[in-house]
Amino acid sequence: MDANRIIYLRDLIAVLTAKEFKLRYKSTVLGYAWSVLHPLAFSMVYFLLFKIVMRVKMDNYALFLITGLFPWQWFSNSISVATMCFLENRTLIKKVKFPRNFLVLSGVVNDMVHFIATIPVIVLFMLIYGKHPSMSWLYQIPILVAMQFGFTYGLALTLATWNLFFRDIERLTNIITMMWFFLTPILFNIEMVPARYRWIEYFNPMASIIMCWRSLFLEGTIPLGFLAAGVVYAAAAVIMGGYVYEKMEWRFAEIV
Amino acid sequence: MSSRPAIVFEDVKKSYIVSDARLQGFKDIVINFPRYLKSLRARGEYEALKGVSFKVEKGECFGIIGRNGSGKSTILGLIAGVLKAGGGRVEVAHRVSPLLELGAGFHPQLTGADNVILNGVLLGMTRKQVEEKYDDIVEFAELGDFIDRPLLTYSSGMVARLGFSVVVHLEPRILLIDETLSVGDERFQKKCIRKMEEFRDRGITMVFVSHDLEAVRRICDRVALLEKGVIQAEGEPAGVVAEYLKTLQINGDG
Numbered sequence: 001m002d003a004n005r006i007i008y009l010r011d012l013i014a015v016l017t018a019k020e021f022k023l024r025y026k027s028t029v030l031g032y033a034w035s036v037l038h039p040l041a042f043s044m045v046y047f048l049l050f051k052i053v054m055r056v057k058m059d060n061y062a063l064f065l066i067t068g069l070f071p072w073q074w075f076s077n078s079i080s081v082a083t084m085c086f087l088e089n090r091t092l093i094k095k096v097k098f099p100r101n102f103l104v105l106s107g108v109v110n111d112m113v114h115f116i117a118t119i120p121v122i123v124l125f126m127l128i129y130g131k132h133p134s135m136s137w138l139y140q141i142p143i144l145v146a147m148q149f150g151f152t153y154g155l156a157l158t159l160a161t162w163n164l165f166f167r168d169i170e171r172l173t174n175i176i177t178m179m180w181f182f183l184t185p186i187l188f189n190i191e192m193v194p195a196r197y198r199w200i201e202y203f204n205p206m207a208s209i210i211m212c213w214r215s216l217f218l219e220g221t222i223p224l225g226f227l228a229a230g231v232v233y234a235a236a237a238v239i240m241g242g243y244v245y246e247k248m249e250w251r252f253a254e255i256v
Numbered sequence: 257m258s259s260r261p262a263i264v265f266e267d268v269k270k271s272y273i274v275s276d277a278r279l280q281g282f283k284d285i286v287i288n289f290p291r292y293l294k295s296l297r298a299r300g301e302y303e304a305l306k307g308v309s310f311k312v313e314k315g316e317c318f319g320i321i322g323r324n325g326s327g328k329s330t331i332l333g334l335i336a337g338v339l340k341a342g343g344g345r346v347e348v349a350h351r352v353s354p355l356l357e358l359g360a361g362f363h364p365q366l367t368g369a370d371n372v373i374l375n376g377v378l379l380g381m382t383r384k385q386v387e388e389k390y391d392d393i394v395e396f397a398e399l400g401d402f403i404d405r406p407l408l409t410y411s412s413g414m415v416a417r418l419g420f421s422v423v424v425h426l427e428p429r430i431l432l433i434d435e436t437l438s439v440g441d442e443r444f445q446k447k448c449i450r451k452m453e454e455f456r457d458r459g460i461t462m463v464f465v466s467h468d469l470e471a472v473r474r475i476c477d478r479v480a481l482l483e484k485g486v487i488q489a490e491g492e493p494a495g496v497v498a499e500y501l502k503t504l505q506i507n508g509d510g
C-alpha cells in the first residue's frame with residue numbers, strides 16, 4: 001500500500017467519522033451531554049432498583065454501575081448502528097467503489113470517542129468515592145480501548161454484512177443485545193454468580209472486557225486472565241468480521 | 257501505453273439471483289416452510305447482460321441508450337467496479353468517477369459545504385485535493401449563501417447542481433454520467449452539457465447513459481444501443497439514435 005493510499009484512507013475515516021459526529025446530536029440543545037446523560041440515567045434507575053429497593057450488599061454501587069454501563073453503552077450503540085449502516089448507505093454502495101467497511105469503522109470510532117469523552121465523569125465518581133486515577137492509565141486505557149474496539153468492530157462488521165442478506169439480523173441483534181446486557185456482569189459482580197456457573201462467563205467476551213474496565217477503575221489493575229481472554233476474543237472477532245466482509249463484499253451493490 | 261483503450265468489455269455476462277419475492281420474513285417462512293425450501297433451491301437467475309463487447313478509447317465520449325431494463329446501469333456498475341462480472345473480461349484503465357444521480361451520498365442534514373468534502377473524499381480524492389477545488393465547486397453550483405445551510409433546505413435542482421459540480425471538478429480521468437441532466441432548470445442543463453463538451457475537448461473519457469437522445473447526439477462520439485442485455489447497434493450517434501427511435505415505434509411501448 002503506497003503513501004497516497006494511506007493518506008486517502010486516513011482522510012476517508014476522518015471525513016466519515018466527522019459526519020457521524022455532526023449528525024449524532026444535530027439539532028439537540030444539550031449535544032455531547034447526552035452521551036453522558038443517557039448511561040447516567042440508566043445508572044440512576046439501576047441504583048434505585050438494586051441498592052435502595054432490593055438492597056444489594058455492595059460498597060460503591062453507583063461507581064460500580066457506571067464503570068460497567070459506560071463501556072457497555074459504547075459496545076451496544078456501535079452494534080445497533082452498524083447492523084443498519086450498509087442499508088442506510090445503499091445509494092452510495094450502488095454507485096461508488098470505496099472501502100465499504102469504513103462505514104462500519106467510522107461508526108465504531110465515533111462511539112469510541114464518545115466513550116473516551118465520558119471517562120472524566122467516571123473520574124468524578126471515583127473522586128466522590130475517594131478513589132484516584134493513576135499514571136499507569138496512560139498505557140492501561142489505550143490497551144483496553146484497543147481491545148474493546150477490536151471486538152466491537154469485528155462483530156459490527158459481521159452483523160452489518162449478514163444483515164444485507166438476512167434482514168432478520170437487525171431484530172435478532174436488538175433482542176440478543178438486551179439479553180446479553182443482563183447476562184454480563186454489569187449490574188452484578190461476577191462473584192455473585194454461583195461458583196458452578198461462573199465458568200460460563202469466560203465464554204462471554206463482554207464479561208472479560210467489562211471486568212477489565214471495572215477492575216481498572218476500582219482497583220487500578222487489569223486482571224491478566226480476563227485481559228488475555230478479551231484480547232483473544234477481540235482478535236477472533238476482527239478475523240471473523242474481515243473474513244465475512246471479504247467474502248461477501250462483491251455482492252453488496254446487487255443486494256442492498 | 258497511451259494507445260491502450262480506457263475501457264474494454266469482452267463478452268461480458270452478468271446475472272442477478274432472483275429470489276422468490278413472495279416469501280419474506282420469518283412468519284411467511286415458517287408458515288410456508290416447504291415452499292420456502294423449494295424457493296431456495298429453485299432460485300431463478302436474471303440475465304442482465306448476455307455477452308457484451310465494446311471498447312472505449314481514451315478521450316472518447318461513449319453513449320449508451322436503450323429502454324429501461326436493457327442493462328445500461330449494469331454496464332455502468334461494472335465500469336465503476338461496484339458489480340462483478342459473471343463472465344468475460346472487464347478492463348478499466350483509470351480510476352472512475354461516477355456521477356451520482358441527484359447527489360446520492362449527500363446527507364440531507366449536513367450543510368452543502370460539509371457534503372462537498374464528504375462526497376469528494378468518497379469519490380476518491382484526498383481532503384486536501386477537495387479543499388483546493390472547493391471555491392470552484394461552490395461557484396459552479398451557483399448556490400450562494402445556501403452552501404452553509406443544510407441540504408434539506410435545497411430544491412432538487414440545487415442538489416443536482418452541487419452533485420454535478422463536485423464530480424466535474426474532481427478532475428476525473430473517466431467520467432460516468434447516468435441520467436443526471438434531467439434535473440435542474442434548462443439553463444443549468446445547458447451549462448452541464450457545455451461542461452461535458454469541454455471535458456470531451458480536454459480528452460477526458462466519458463460514458464454517458466441517457467434517455468435524452470438530443471444530448472446523446474450532441475455530445476457522444478459513438479453510441480451503443482442496448483436491448484435486453486445485448487448490443488443491437490453501435491456506431492456514430494445519429495444513425496444509432498435513429499435506429500433506436502425505430503424500434504421504439506415498432507414496439508410502441510417506449
